[in-house]
Amino acid sequence: MGNDKVITANHLTKSFGDFIAVDHISFEVHKGEIFGFLGANGAGKTTAMRMLCGLSMPSSGEATVAGLDVYKDNEKIKKSIGYMSQKFSLYDDLTVKENMQFYGGIYGKTDAFIKNKTAFILEHLHLEKEANVLVKSLPLGWKQKLAFSVAIFHEPEIVFLDEPTGGVDPVTRREFWNMIYQASEQGITIFVTTHYMDEAEYCNRVSIMVDGRIEALDTPAQLKITYAAASMDEVFLKLARKAKRSET
Amino acid sequence: MAAVTIENIIKTYGKKKDVTALNNISFNVEQGELFGIIGPDGAGKTSLFRILTTLLLADSGTATVDGFDVVKDYKAIRKRVGYMPGKFSLYPDLSVEENLNFFATIFNTSIQQNYDLIKDIYIQIEPFKTRRAGKLSGGMKQKLALCCALIHRPSVLFLDEPTTGVDAVSRKEFWEMLKGLKQQGITILVSTPYMDEAKLCDRVALLQNGSILSINTPQGIVDDFANPLWAVKSSSMLHLLNELQATDFVQDIYPFGEYHHVVMKNESGKQALEKFVQQHQSENILLHEAKPDIEDCFIALMKN
Numbered sequence: 181m182g183n184d185k186v187i188t189a190n191h192l193t194k195s196f197g198d199f200i201a202v203d204h205i206s207f208e209v210h211k212g213e214i215f216g217f218l219g220a221n222g223a224g225k226t227t228a229m230r231m232l233c234g235l236s237m238p239s240s241g242e243a244t245v246a247g248l249d250v251y252k253d254n255e256k257i258k259k260s261i262g263y264m265s266q267k268f269s270l271y272d273d274l275t276v277k278e279n280m281q282f283y284g285g286i287y288g289k290t291d292a293f294i295k296n297k298t299a300f301i302l303e304h305l306h307l308e309k310e311a312n313v314l315v316k317s318l319p320l321g322w323k324q325k326l327a328f329s330v331a332i333f334h335e336p337e338i339v340f341l342d343e344p345t346g347g348v349d350p351v352t353r354r355e356f357w358n359m360i361y362q363a364s365e366q367g368i369t370i371f372v373t374t375h376y377m378d379e380a381e382y383c384n385r386v387s388i389m390v391d392g393r394i395e396a397l398d399t400p401a402q403l404k405i406t407y408a409a410a411s412m413d414e415v416f417l418k419l420a421r422k423a424k425r426s427e428t
Numbered sequence: 429m430a431a432v433t434i435e436n437i438i439k440t441y442g443k444k445k446d447v448t449a450l451n452n453i454s455f456n457v458e459q460g461e462l463f464g465i466i467g468p469d470g471a472g473k474t475s476l477f478r479i480l481t482t483l484l485l486a487d488s489g490t491a492t493v494d495g496f497d498v499v500k501d502y503k504a505i506r507k508r509v510g511y512m513p514g515k516f517s518l519y520p521d522l523s524v525e526e527n528l529n530f531f532a533t534i535f536n537t538s539i540q541q542n543y544d545l546i547k548d549i550y551i552q553i554e555p556f557k558t559r560r561a562g563k564l565s566g567g568m569k570q571k572l573a574l575c576c577a578l579i580h581r582p583s584v585l586f587l588d589e590p591t592t593g594v595d596a597v598s599r600k601e602f603w604e605m606l607k608g609l610k611q612q613g614i615t616i617l618v619s620t621p622y623m624d625e626a627k628l629c630d631r632v633a634l635l636q637n638g639s640i641l642s643i644n645t646p647q648g649i650v651d652d653f654a655n656p657l658w659a660v661k662s663s664s665m666l667h668l669l670n671e672l673q674a675t676d677f678v679q680d681i682y683p684f685g686e687y688h689h690v691v692m693k694n695e696s697g698k699q700a701l702e703k704f705v706q707q708h709q710s711e712n713i714l715l716h717e718a719k720p721d722i723e724d725c726f727i728a729l730m731k732n
Contacts, residue, residue: 184451220595220596220597220598221565221566221593221594221595221598222565222566222567229469266593283679311601315638318471319470320468320469321468324443340628343593346592346593346620346621347468347469347592348468348469348621349467349468349471349636349726349730350468350723350726350727351682351730351731352468354683357683360668375593375594375595375596377596377685378683378684378685381685381686401686411685411686412685412686413596415598416596416597417522417597417600420595420596420597421597423597
C-alpha cells in the first residue's frame with residue numbers, strides 16, 4: 181500500500197470551547213476508493229470534512245490529504261482537491277461553458293486545457309446544445325451531473341461530495357453514481373456523504389460517525405455481518421441510536 | 429366532504445409561461461388522511477403547497493381546502509391551515525418560547541389552550557425554550573416549526589419537505605410524530621423526495637415534472653408494478669450490470685442497494701435469466717425474486 185494513501189487521519193480532533201466536535205478520529209482512504217462518510221446530523225461529519233479540505237485548523241492530531249499536511253499545507257490542499265455540495269456548486273447566472281471556464285481559471289489551468297476539457301465534458305454529458313444557456317435554466321439532475329464534472333475539472337486526486345444527490349430523482353441519482361464509478365476507475369478518490377442508505381452500499385468502505393468518533397469503519401458487507409443487520413439502513417440505525425449528545 | 433380538492437390546476441412561470449410547474453393536476457384528500465406527495469426537486473411540490481395555502485395563484489383550475497375556495501375564501505383558509513415551508517421560516521432572533529407565543533397570539537389563541545396538541549413534540553425542545561430559534565440545531569428547528577404550525581389547531585396541516593437533509597434516525601422520529609397527529613384527527617399533506625417515506629402514508633401521489641405519475645395507496649402503487657422483478661448480485665457488479673443490460677429478456681436494470689434490480693420484459697424470460705446465472709457461477713452470482721418498492725415503481729413510471 182504505502183504510497184496509495186490519499187487521506188490519513190491520526191487522532192484528528194477539533195473542539196470548540198468545551199465541545200469536542202470531532203474526537204480523535206483515525207482512518208485512511210486509498211487511491212481510487214469510494215469512501216462513504218456517514219453519521220447523523222451533528223455527529224461531526226461537516227467539521228471533519230472542513231479540516232480535511234484545509235478550511236478549518238484541527239485542535240490536535242494529524243492528517244494528510246494528497247500527501248499534504250493539513251496544518252502546514254492547507255492552501256496547497258485546496259488546489260489538490262475537488263469539492264461539491266448539494267447546496268452550492270455552480271453559478272446560476274453564468275452559462276454552462278462559463279462555469280467551466282471560471283473553475284478552470286481559478287485552478288490555474290491553461291486556456292488549451294480548459295478548451296479541451298470543456299469540449300470533452302459537454303460531449304460526455306450530451307450538453308453541447310446547452311453550452312451557452314444559463315445554469316439556472318437547467319433541470320436539477322443535469323445541474324448535479326454538471327457540478328460533479330466541474331468539481332473534477334482540474335483533475336484533482338480526491339473529490340469531496342457533500343450530499344451530492346439530495347432531492348434528485350431516482351433515475352438521475354443512479355446516473356450520478358455511474359459518474360462516481362467512472363471517476364473512481366480513473367483513479368480519483370471519492371469521499372462522499374449521503375443520507376440515502378442504499379448509496380452506502382455503493383461505497384467500497386463506509387465509516388459511521390457517532391458523537392464525534394468513528395464508531396464503525398468497514399466494507400458494507402462486513403458491517404452488516406458485524407452488526408447482524410440485513411441492510412446498511414439497519415446498521416446505521418443501530419449505531420446512530422447510541423448517540424448521547426444532541427445535535428449542535 | 430373532502431379536506432382538500434384539486435381540479436385541473438395549471439401553474440406556469442416565466443414571462444412566456446414556458447416553465448410548467450404543475451400540468452393539469454387533480455386529486456382529493458379525505459378528512460383525517462395522511463397524504464404524501466412524493467417527488468424529486470423541481471417536480472412541483474412547493475408550487476402545489478403554495479397554491480393550496482393561498483400564497484400563490486394558479487394559472488387555471490380550482491382548489492378547495494376544508495370546503496373553502498383558495499382564491500375567494502383565502503382569509504378563511506389562512507385561519508384554519510397550518511403550513512411548514514421547506515425553508516426555515518421562524519424568527520431567528522426570537523426565543524423558542526417567544527416564537528410559539530407569537531404564532532399563538534396572531535391566531536388569537538394561547539399556548540395553554542392547545543398545549544395538548546403539541547405537548548409530545550414541545551417537551552423535546554422545552555429545555556431550550558429560552559434559546560434563540562436561530563441558534564437551534566436542524567432537528568430542534570424542525571420540531572419548533574411543527575409546533576408553531578400546530579398551535580392554532582389547524583384542520584389541515586401542510587408540511588413541505590420536513591425531512592429533507594435530515595438523517596435516517598431523525599426522519600423516523602419525525603414520522604412517529606406525524607402518526608400521533610393523525611390520531612388527533614388532523615388531515616396532513618406532506619411532501620418528500622425520499623421514496624421510502626411513501627409507505628408511511630395512507631395514500632400518495634407520485635409527482636414528476638408537474639404531472640402525477642400515479643396516485644394510490646402505497647400497496648396499490650406497488651401492486652400495479654406489472655413486470656417480474658429480480659434481485660441479482662455478484663463479485664463484479666459493474667460487469668453484471670452491463671452484461672444483463674445487453675440481453676434481450678431484460679427491460680431495465682439498475683443498482684438497488686447491495687443488489688441490482690432486474691426488470692424482466694415478461695414471465696418467459698425467467699429461464700433465460702436462470703441460464704445466465706448458471707453461466708456466471710464463478711463470479712459468486714446470487715439471484716432471487718424481489719418485491720418492487722415505491723422507488724422501483726417511480727423509476728418504471730418515469731421511464732414510460
